[in-house]
Amino acid sequence: MKHNRTMVVALATFAIASISNSTHAQTSVEPLRIEIRQGVITPVPLAIPAFIAESPQVGEHAQNIRDVVVADLTGTGLFRELPKEAHISTVDSFNGPFNFLNWKAINAEGLIVGAVGDNGDGRVTVKYRLFDVFSEAAMGNGIQFIADADDWRRIGHKIADSIYSEITGEKPYFDTSVAFISESGPKSNRVKRLAIMDHDGANLEYLTGGKEIVLAPRFSPDGGRLIYTSYETGVPRVQVLDLKTRQHSAIIESAGMTFAPRFSPDGSKVLMSITLEGNTDIYEVEISTRRARRLTRSVAIDTAPSYSPDGKWIVFESDRSLKPQIYVMRNGGGEPRRISFGQGRYGTPVWSPSGDYIAFTKQNDGRFHVGVMRADGSSERILSSSFLDEGPTWAPNGRVLMFFRETPGSEGGPVMISVDVYGRNLRRVPTPGFASDPAWSPLRK
Numbered sequence: 001m002k003h004n005r006t007m008v009v010a011l012a013t014f015a016i017a018s019i020s021n022s023t024h025a026q027t028s029v030e031p032l033r034i035e036i037r038q039g040v041i042t043p044v045p046l047a048i049p050a051f052i053a054e055s056p057q058v059g060e061h062a063q064n065i066r067d068v069v070v071a072d073l074t075g076t077g078l079f080r081e082l083p084k085e086a087h088i089s090t091v092d093s094f095n096g097p098f099n100f101l102n103w104k105a106i107n108a109e110g111l112i113v114g115a116v117g118d119n120g121d122g123r124v125t126v127k128y129r130l131f132d133v134f135s136e137a138a139m140g141n142g143i144q145f146i147a148d149a150d151d152w153r154r155i156g157h158k159i160a161d162s163i164y165s166e167i168t169g170e171k172p173y174f175d176t177s178v179a180f181i182s183e184s185g186p187k188s189n190r191v192k193r194l195a196i197m198d199h200d201g202a203n204l205e206y207l208t209g210g211k212e213i214v215l216a217p218r219f220s221p222d223g224g225r226l227i228y229t230s231y232e233t234g235v236p237r238v239q240v241l242d243l244k245t246r247q248h249s250a251i252i253e254s255a256g257m258t259f260a261p262r263f264s265p266d267g268s269k270v271l272m273s274i275t276l277e278g279n280t281d282i283y284e285v286e287i288s289t290r291r292a293r294r295l296t297r298s299v300a301i302d303t304a305p306s307y308s309p310d311g312k313w314i315v316f317e318s319d320r321s322l323k324p325q326i327y328v329m330r331n332g333g334g335e336p337r338r339i340s341f342g343q344g345r346y347g348t349p350v351w352s353p354s355g356d357y358i359a360f361t362k363q364n365d366g367r368f369h370v371g372v373m374r375a376d377g378s379s380e381r382i383l384s385s386s387f388l389d390e391g392p393t394w395a396p397n398g399r400v401l402m403f404f405r406e407t408p409g410s411e412g413g414p415v416m417i418s419v420d421v422y423g424r425n426l427r428r429v430p431t432p433g434f435a436s437d438p439a440w441s442p443l444r445k
Contacts, residue, residue: 357421393438
C-alpha cells in the first residue's frame with residue numbers, strides 16, 4: 001500500500017438503540033470514560049469478540065481489521081483486551097440481542113461489536129458499535145465504512161481512532177504515518193535512507209536510495225510533503241519531497257549550509273537554520289517565492305526552530321547563554337526570551353499540536369532525556385532517560401510522543417520509542433532495523 005494514496009471511504013453514522021436482555025432497572029451509572037491525567041491509570045477491560053464476516057469472502061478481512069483495532073487500543077496502555085477464553089457469550093448478529101449480564105460477569109466495561117460485508121466490487125462495508133456494558137447503552141453513533149478491501153488496515157485504524165476518542169475525549173492518532181531515517185551497516189559507515197511507514201510499523205517504504213546522508217524529515221500540515229536535510233552535494237541542503245509525485249527540490253539556493261527545517265502551520269513557509277560566513281541564524285522562507293527572511297541576529301548558534309500551532313510564536317535552541325538553551329520569540333523577530341532554566345543543556349524543542357507543551361531533549365549528568373514543559377518554561381517534566389535520547393516528535397493529538405534512543409558500543413544503534421505526555425507506556429516502535437529522526441504525520445485524509 002502506497003502512503004501517498006488517499007483512501008476512498010464512504011462514512012455513514014447511524015443511531016444505535018440501547019439493547020438489553022436484562023430485566024433489572026438501571027440506576028445511575030457513571031458512563032465509561034477515561035480522563036488522561038498524570039498518575040496511574042488502570043487499563044479499561046474491553047470485550048472485543050470476533051468481527052462478524054457477513055460472507056465467506058471477507059472472513060480474513062474481518063479477522064485482520066479486528067486485530068488492528070485491538071493492537072491500536074491496547075498499545076496505548078489505556079485499555080486491555082479480555083481474552084476470548086473468558087467470554088461467556090458470543091456475538092452472532094451485529095444487531096444483537098446482547099446479554100450484558102454475561103459481559104458484566106467477566107468484568108468487561110466496554111463491548112465492541114463489528115461486522116464486515118462484501119460489496120462484490122472489490123470493496124467492503126465495515127461497521128462497528130461500542131457499548132458501555134454497565135449502563136447497557138451504546139456510546140455515540142456507530143460508524144460505517146465503505147472502502148477498498150485492500151485498505152483493511154486503515155479501516156482498522158479509523159475504527160480504533162473513533163473508539164479511542166469516544167472513551168477518552170481526546171483527538172485520535174492511529175491513522176497516521178511516521179517518516180524516519182532507516183539506518184543500516186556498520187556504525188562507522190551507516191547507510192541512511194529516508195523511509196515512511198504506518199505509525200505501527202506496517203507498510204514500510206523507502207524514499208531515498210542511501211547514496212547520500214539524509215536527516216530530520218518533517219511533514220507538511222496536509223501530510224503531502226516531506227522536508228528534510230540532504231548531504232547530496234556534500235554540504236547540508238534542505239530539500240522538499242512531494243509524496244505523490246516523488247519529486248524533490250531544494251527549498252532555497254544558498255551559499256551557506258541549510259538545515260533543521262520545519263513547515264509553518266499553513267504549509268506556505270519553512271523555518272530553517274542557515275549558516276553564512278560562520279554564523280548560524282534562523283530564517284523563514286516563503287515556499288512559493290523562495291524568498292528568505294532572517295529572524296535572528298546573533299553571534300550564537302540559533303537552530304532547531306518550531307512554530308506554535310497558531311504560527312504567532314517560534315521556539316528554538318540557542319547557545320547565546322554559553323550553553324544550549326530554549327528560547328521563544330514572536331514570529332517575525334523581536335527579542336527572544338529564554339524559557340529553560342533547569343540543570344543541563346537543552347535542545348531540539350518542538351511545539352505540541354495542541355499548543356500546551358513544548359517537547360525537548362536535555363543532557364545532564366552524562367544522560368540524555370526527553371521532556372516537556374509549558375510554553376512559558378514552567379512545569380518541566382522528564383519522560384525518559386538513557387545513554388542517548390533525542391529528536392522528539394508529537395502525535396497529532398498532542399498526547400503521545402516519539403523519539404529515538406541510541407544504544408552504546410560498536411554494535412549499538414538507534415531505535416524509535418513512543419511514550420505518552422506523562423511518561424507512561426514507554427515502548428519500542430517496530431522497525432526492520434536501526435531507525436532515527438522520527439516525524440509523526442497529521443491524521444491521514
